Amino acid sequence: MSIVQSLGLADILAEHSRRWSGRPATADGPVRQTYAELQARVVRLANALHDQGFGPGDRILWLGQNSWRLFETILAAARLGGIVCPANWRQSPAELAFVIEDCAPKLVIWQEAEVGGPVVEGRKLAQHSALWLRHDGDSEYEAFLASGSDEDNEKEVDPSTPVVMIYTAAFGGRPAGALISHAALITQSLVYGPARGITQDYRYLNVGPLFHVATLIDLFATFVMGGLNVFMPRNDPEEICRLVEAEQITGLFAIGPAAEQLAQANKDRRWDLSSLVALGGSPEWNAMVTVDTSPWGKRPYGFGQTESLGYSTLALLGGQGAMGYAAPIVRLRILDEDGNEVPNGTVGEIALRGPTVSSGYWNRPDLTHQRQKNGWHRTNDLGRREADGSLTFIGPKGQLIKSAAENIYPAEVEACIRQHPAVKDVGVIGTPDPRWVQSVKAIVVLKPDQAATEADIVEHCRARIASYKKPKHVVFVDAIPRIGFAIDYARLNEEHGGGGYPGEAG
């Protein structure tokens, strides 16, 4: 790429500081910054980091709640080609210690109030030394920033290099840091921003955690378009309502129960929430906010994950499949176990390609190689392309079941059984079969006052999926063991005789 074509996050801030110098960029409690003020602080912070030897590829770990300081830290690292990892502060000391060691940051910025206890414990456990700066209280962070010079000496940064790192799904028990580039954040902002109606007049309330991609993409789309980002450290319905009115917020992440919490907090209509363009909900909620009637407001979802920087497909583009079509800058394939594309209508692993896809995993060359084989990012999620080319999401790929030469994904069988009117929940495992390698076993929870037999469930499957995928055995239980939302397959296997999986030691 020619240098004149290079554009990173720091370039966007630099131009905003000339384009819209006096416009508000951030607000966080009593602290407000215009784009010119943000640029001045980011320059100082980057210079202070540079003085500490921080450079391309170096990491900063953020162990604190949402704050405008996290945002300016990302922008300062962006000037130097560095990477910022906002980590989940809700983790245990041992989990935090793992993240500290795995990320191996030059600098840790942490917060004492509310989250400091486990952080301090995690620091003690971790075998890694770094410069630690507390950003709250007497704020070592502010003193550090003030130590940087105000000289605006820009450095060349390749926009395809990572600038943010987000820990995501555990593989082999260890979370992995997905690396997200400048170009990915900027490109996703250009696609997602217009889809969401984000312009330079947008005022986004960052209330969801910034270690999660769902809030991160709104933060950056609002930034790229030149809007205002308001930060709050934690979910507090009354404080959210107050801020929506005070800052004339136009967007925040509030769906379902979260929206109802706000409606409840504002049931006396103390606050004017009409600036907020939100998905429709209860009549009370709808009467308080401006209901989003745009294509997004009607179909506000799509398939995505951390490694694809959120939405890779958009339901608003239409199609039979609930997840809609791939966004204009995304390529989508459904792959079999050998990495070959399967025909429409067949379930396989969703694979992605395009500028919004993750560069890979921090310090995990093997995992990166495995997930990016042949130039396609394997999502570890199952899906099906419908006849019209749109996407239906099936579920996490999980443990493959082998029946003779055939591969069977538990999630596909589960999705089928879940459609039976009497079924409340289901988990599917493979049990060793001397003749067919494994056979399919369904563990089913029925709805109260509903009945179904083993034969009913098998027959239901026979009519809907390939015959070799239907369960050979069905057992009925009171509950499926879960870890969070995910089925605890290890326990399910243990309790119901699962085993003989491909790759599993005999």
Added chain:
Amino acid sequence: MSIVQSLGLADILAEHSRRWSGRPATADGPVRQTYAELQARVVRLANALHDQGFGPGDRILWLGQNSWRLFETILAAARLGGIVCPANWRQSPAELAFVIEDCAPKLVIWQEAEVGGPVVEGRKLAQHSALWLRHDGDSEYEAFLASGSDEDNEKEVDPSTPVVMIYTAAFGGRPAGALISHAALITQSLVYGPARGITQDYRYLNVGPLFHVATLIDLFATFVMGGLNVFMPRNDPEEICRLVEAEQITGLFAIGPAAEQLAQANKDRRWDLSSLVALGGSPEWNAMVTVDTSPWGKRPYGFGQTESLGYSTLALLGGQGAMGYAAPIVRLRILDEDGNEVPNGTVGEIALRGPTVSSGYWNRPDLTHQRQKNGWHRTNDLGRREADGSLTFIGPKGQLIKSAAENIYPAEVEACIRQHPAVKDVGVIGTPDPRWVQSVKAIVVLKPDQAATEADIVEHCRARIASYKKPKHVVFVDAIPRIGFAIDYARLNEEHGGGGYPGEAG
């Protein structure tokens, strides 16, 4: 860049052919293609090209009018990392011969009807041998395409490499081929598409010439979003009206006189033009079309050039300066002759940076180096950043005048004099001055029945621009000599004693 992040024009077509296989992609006279059909033809054409040894960096020269075949040629070259140059077919045989030699294509695709005469003459004059394919009549092009296999073997193409080349302003008398990358076309589509309201339902009529960036960006924005591109070979108001109704066209390039031509052709309201979302014009025009009331419809302009793939600033973003603010993915600087940024309010050369900027000029390393010095693309145009950071366009940079140590741009002095109520037209030159190197001389055309003296003009300038920029001499003439729209400075210098310019041999 990781391979999983790579996305070129061929990737977008490949995904469209899965996403929207049955949707119309192109229409041209009786020939229509869905996205799946377009993909199939593009695969064949790319394979035929590959069989001829066409590969990365190789060029195809298109010497014909607008056609769906030009579009599929670009997409086929895109699959192989090649470059297509749609050249101005209105040129003389000698000019065409220069383009053939300079572009040095492996393949020339040409058209006999309407444009063949000068093309055949140009071919005879040119010292360059290539494979020539006629695309009309018995269509050697179609036979060539049919010779390619239908095997869909994708190749790695770096999206930052050029795919289109457009000849632009003559430097030193020779036009230069501006190189435009996949990433530039895709990124500009993501910014310009939403600004123009281009979605998958857009139906664009390509009537302006595709060797010009103005039509090219609409073609590609419509393609990237998944809309329909309709092609017509030449401007024919009645045929345009017929096509707008028949194809339910939503967009075409028709401003001012072009719109009035259409209104005139349709004055009996023979055709229903209501599908067309167009800029407002005369009452008759406004009654025929759907007047665009979007932000774009209200301020449908910005600063741009071929080398920035059209709009780099957008008036719809607001600001005092008529050209508005730089688009979100563009950085803007105003530079002095030494390449230093000048303060707001000062006129200098507009410089740009970002993914939509040209990679440079084909086969002109010196020119590329000169225009991209220090990582900024120098536009050769003058502008001024207003206090609010927005852009005012002054004019082409032209020949620099030197007064003692000061640099004076003729366009800036001309823009000032043009504001005088009595002035109809003006050209400014430098004349040799034994003491100050040069002095400023204004050649002025007054409006009919208006009067102004030399002293009036000098005084007018003294009040508005730096004193050293005001003319020392003013002469009044009947007309300013021009070549096309541009002032013919060579003649102006000759007729009015110009000379002594910096860099000019004594």
